[in-house]
Amino acid sequence: MQFDEELALECGRTLSTYQVAYETYGELNAQRDNAILICHALSGDHHAAGYHSEGDKKPGWWDSCIGPGKPIDTDRFFVVSLNNLGGCKGSTGPTSLNPESGKEYGPDFPLMTVKDWVNSQSRLADRLGIKQWAAVVGGSLGGMQALQWAISLPDRLRYAVVIASAPKLSAQNIAFNEVARQSIISDPDFHEGHFYEQKVIPKRGLMLARMLGHITYLSDDAMREKFGRMMKQDKLSYDFAAEFEVESYLRYQGESFVGHFDANTYLLMTKALDYFDPAREFGGSLARAVEKIDVSFFVASFTSDWRFAPERSREIVRALTDADRNVSYVEVEADQGHDAFLIPIPTYMKAFSAYMGNIQTGVGS
Amino acid sequence: MQFDEELALECGRTLSTYQVAYETYGELNAQRDNAILICHALSGDHHAAGYHSEGDKKPGWWDSCIGPGKPIDTDRFFVVSLNNLGGCKGSTGPTSLNPESGKEYGPDFPLMTVKDWVNSQSRLADRLGIKQWAAVVGGSLGGMQALQWAISLPDRLRYAVVIASAPKLSAQNIAFNEVARQSIISDPDFHEGHFYEQKVIPKRGLMLARMLGHITYLSDDAMREKFGRMMKQDKLSYDFAAEFEVESYLRYQGESFVGHFDANTYLLMTKALDYFDPAREFGGSLARAVEKIDVSFFVASFTSDWRFAPERSREIVRALTDADRNVSYVEVEADQGHDAFLIPIPTYMKAFSAYMGNIQTGVGS
Numbered sequence: 001m002q003f004d005e006e007l008a009l010e011c012g013r014t015l016s017t018y019q020v021a022y023e024t025y026g027e028l029n030a031q032r033d034n035a036i037l038i039c040h041a042l043s044g045d046h047h048a049a050g051y052h053s054e055g056d057k058k059p060g061w062w063d064s065c066i067g068p069g070k071p072i073d074t075d076r077f078f079v080v081s082l083n084n085l086g087g088c089k090g091s092t093g094p095t096s097l098n099p100e101s102g103k104e105y106g107p108d109f110p111l112m113t114v115k116d117w118v119n120s121q122s123r124l125a126d127r128l129g130i131k132q133w134a135a136v137v138g139g140s141l142g143g144m145q146a147l148q149w150a151i152s153l154p155d156r157l158r159y160a161v162v163i164a165s166a167p168k169l170s171a172q173n174i175a176f177n178e179v180a181r182q183s184i185i186s187d188p189d190f191h192e193g194h195f196y197e198q199k200v201i202p203k204r205g206l207m208l209a210r211m212l213g214h215i216t217y218l219s220d221d222a223m224r225e226k227f228g229r230m231m232k233q234d235k236l237s238y239d240f241a242a243e244f245e246v247e248s249y250l251r252y253q254g255e256s257f258v259g260h261f262d263a264n265t266y267l268l269m270t271k272a273l274d275y276f277d278p279a280r281e282f283g284g285s286l287a288r289a290v291e292k293i294d295v296s297f298f299v300a301s302f303t304s305d306w307r308f309a310p311e312r313s314r315e316i317v318r319a320l321t322d323a324d325r326n327v328s329y330v331e332v333e334a335d336q337g338h339d340a341f342l343i344p345i346p347t348y349m350k351a352f353s354a355y356m357g358n359i360q361t362g363v364g365s
Numbered sequence: 366m367q368f369d370e371e372l373a374l375e376c377g378r379t380l381s382t383y384q385v386a387y388e389t390y391g392e393l394n395a396q397r398d399n400a401i402l403i404c405h406a407l408s409g410d411h412h413a414a415g416y417h418s419e420g421d422k423k424p425g426w427w428d429s430c431i432g433p434g435k436p437i438d439t440d441r442f443f444v445v446s447l448n449n450l451g452g453c454k455g456s457t458g459p460t461s462l463n464p465e466s467g468k469e470y471g472p473d474f475p476l477m478t479v480k481d482w483v484n485s486q487s488r489l490a491d492r493l494g495i496k497q498w499a500a501v502v503g504g505s506l507g508g509m510q511a512l513q514w515a516i517s518l519p520d521r522l523r524y525a526v527v528i529a530s531a532p533k534l535s536a537q538n539i540a541f542n543e544v545a546r547q548s549i550i551s552d553p554d555f556h557e558g559h560f561y562e563q564k565v566i567p568k569r570g571l572m573l574a575r576m577l578g579h580i581t582y583l584s585d586d587a588m589r590e591k592f593g594r595m596m597k598q599d600k601l602s603y604d605f606a607a608e609f610e611v612e613s614y615l616r617y618q619g620e621s622f623v624g625h626f627d628a629n630t631y632l633l634m635t636k637a638l639d640y641f642d643p644a645r646e647f648g649g650s651l652a653r654a655v656e657k658i659d660v661s662f663f664v665a666s667f668t669s670d671w672r673f674a675p676e677r678s679r680e681i682v683r684a685l686t687d688a689d690r691n692v693s694y695v696e697v698e699a700d701q702g703h704d705a706f707l708i709p710i711p712t713y714m715k716a717f718s719a720y721m722g723n724i725q726t727g728v729g730s
Contacts, residue, residue: 147462174612177574178609223535236376238475
């Protein structure tokens with residue numbers, strides 16, 4: 001969808017015209033009160049569920065949770081899923097042509113924040129005729145968007161669903177992002193972001209960033225179960241070939257990512273994560289940030305997630321209870337680490353389905 | 366010290382001649398039974414304590430624990446500290462000249478294992494006239510060497526001190542090593558390890574490896590206390606300059622490392638870590654590996670260490686108790702993560718000193 005109204009960004013710059021790619025699943029009801037917005041995480045996109053277009057080789061990234069009879073039941077809800085601005089899957093971002101120069105934006109694309117995304121998403125809601133979302137839902141960086149929606153535009157949603165997320169990054173989270181960024185930026189093929197013109201991509205850097213990312217998505221336990229110290233061959237080779245299964249796995253993940261993700265988008269997404277801190281303008285108090293909002297929250301975390309551990313979700317829950325807001329919280333026993341939020345773990349599915357099932361629709365606004 | 370007897374290595378290759386750099390502190394007693402071997406970790410060297418040579422700008426890396434009145438009391442013990450083979454601080458390694466080619470070994474230097482190091486260290490003991498160490502002591506990868514000494518050559522030591530270590534790497538440990546290796550190997554300035562001839566060093570890769578290493582050396586808590594989300598400036602810059610203190614810290618650590626460490630040595634050290642698994646040849650049972658040895662163990666771990674967490678030390682302790690061996694274990698409350706083993710934390714110093722104080726010397730062998 002094309003937007004031609006100027007969008008003012010937190011960094012002080014503006015986007016004069018931009019495109020937003022999105023998918024929808026299910027039907028908007030007559031009362032227009034059954035719409036759900038799905039917000040994606042670092043490397044996600046608008047293809048969240050099912051097989052939507054003919055070219056789809058895989059079901060969407062959150063197919064476990066979106067569809068008929070699933071927690072986000074498309075028989076009841078009208079689901080909207082978009083690719084965020086700054087992305088590389090159809091919405092305007094670093095790989096798009098900059099109307100001012102006629103060349104790809106590259107590093108000249110403005111850095112986006114979670115707040116900027118919420119603003120752009122609210123414009124999409126306007127255009128779709130959705131005054132109020134039944135819920136805004138997301139995991140990880142997506143959960144941050146749901147939280148920001150509730151704080152910035154509380155009248156425009158009834159429920160916020162914040163899964164495997166955090167109220168802000170820790171120093172360790174930022175540190176991992178910084179190593180990923182330096183991997184990309186220091187790759188000689190990065191050319192300060194202008195690699196499109198050079199007809200190269202900073203493969204090595206993007207691969208390293210993705211390998212590192214994968215370590216933080218899996219728990220130590222999940223890695224132990226999945227790979228342990230399993231070797232590719234019986235004998236040690238005493239060289240730098242991949243000898244342990246976990247090495248092959250990471251290399252494969254890194255290599256396959258390079259083919260379908262943009263390095264400038266990766267950088268931008270990590271910065272949006274680093275910057276996210278909605279309590280900042282409330283004197284550092286998240287409780288104050290949420291004290292007047294009339295939005296109900298569902299917060300979920302996973303025991304083995306060390307990227308955004310349960311403690312981080314509990315910070316959100318504590319702020320909400322301190323502010324006497326409505327919140328349900330579930331801490332799911334799961335071995336899969338941060339990735340658990342994408343996996344149909346029975347206790348998670350049950351809690352998520354039950355919560356979403358209680359959201360009333362078709363009653364008018 | 367120069368060695369001209371051939372050293373057979375686990376990889377099947379041999380070193381025909383090699384140099385070992387070492388320092389000693391304190392005096393060997395008449396009974397020659399007060400000698401202690403210090404084994405270093407990934408980036409360590411023979412300069413473990415005090416100011417030894419005129420060029421020393423800093424006291425040794427374990428000065429907190431070695432010296433008069435310290436846990437490894439140089440008024441009582443004769444302390445030997447060496448740079449391991451494959452290192453880059455004076456012992457023969459990738460930066461040394463290969464006598465066969467007249468050029469630096471580079472990637473042709475054989476990959477070393479912890480067992481190879483123990484063998485080379487036993488030769489150093491022979492030359493120093495030390496039939497039996499009072500103790501072999503190390504932290505992290507150094508602790509692995511102490512454990513291997515006890516298993517391979519139990520008659521040649523009375524005590525093994527294994528601090529902040531593990532009986533083998535986990536899949537997650539290997540994964541972090543693999544990302545560090547790929548950082549170095551994929552740096553165009555690495556030239557498949559032959560970068561010396563090109564008069565370059567793979568700075569970017571080595572810097573990334575070190576940055577990543579530092580994340581795993583510090584605990585999440587330590588990072589929070591040290592940096593939190595502290596910013597270098599009040600306002601966000603919306604670019605890729607270091608904005609958070611933790612970013613500056615990591616960049617500084619990475620950059621300063623590049624000037625004094627060799628990339629091929631770094632690769633070799635990470636492989637030695639990956640390969641370490643002394644239980645492997647005992648059907649995977651560490652208890653069986655230690656069941657017949659007459660060596661007393663001191664094992665210590667630190668609560669916030671997530672590189673080699675207390676659970677990993679407890680695996681060693683469990684194997685020793687299962688085999689009915691003599692072991693003392695202390696789990697030190699500490700916020701500093703893996704780095705804690707280098708820090709003079711009072712409870713750690715007390716337990717370590719008390720244990721070392723009970724080691725009898727001057728009684729003959």
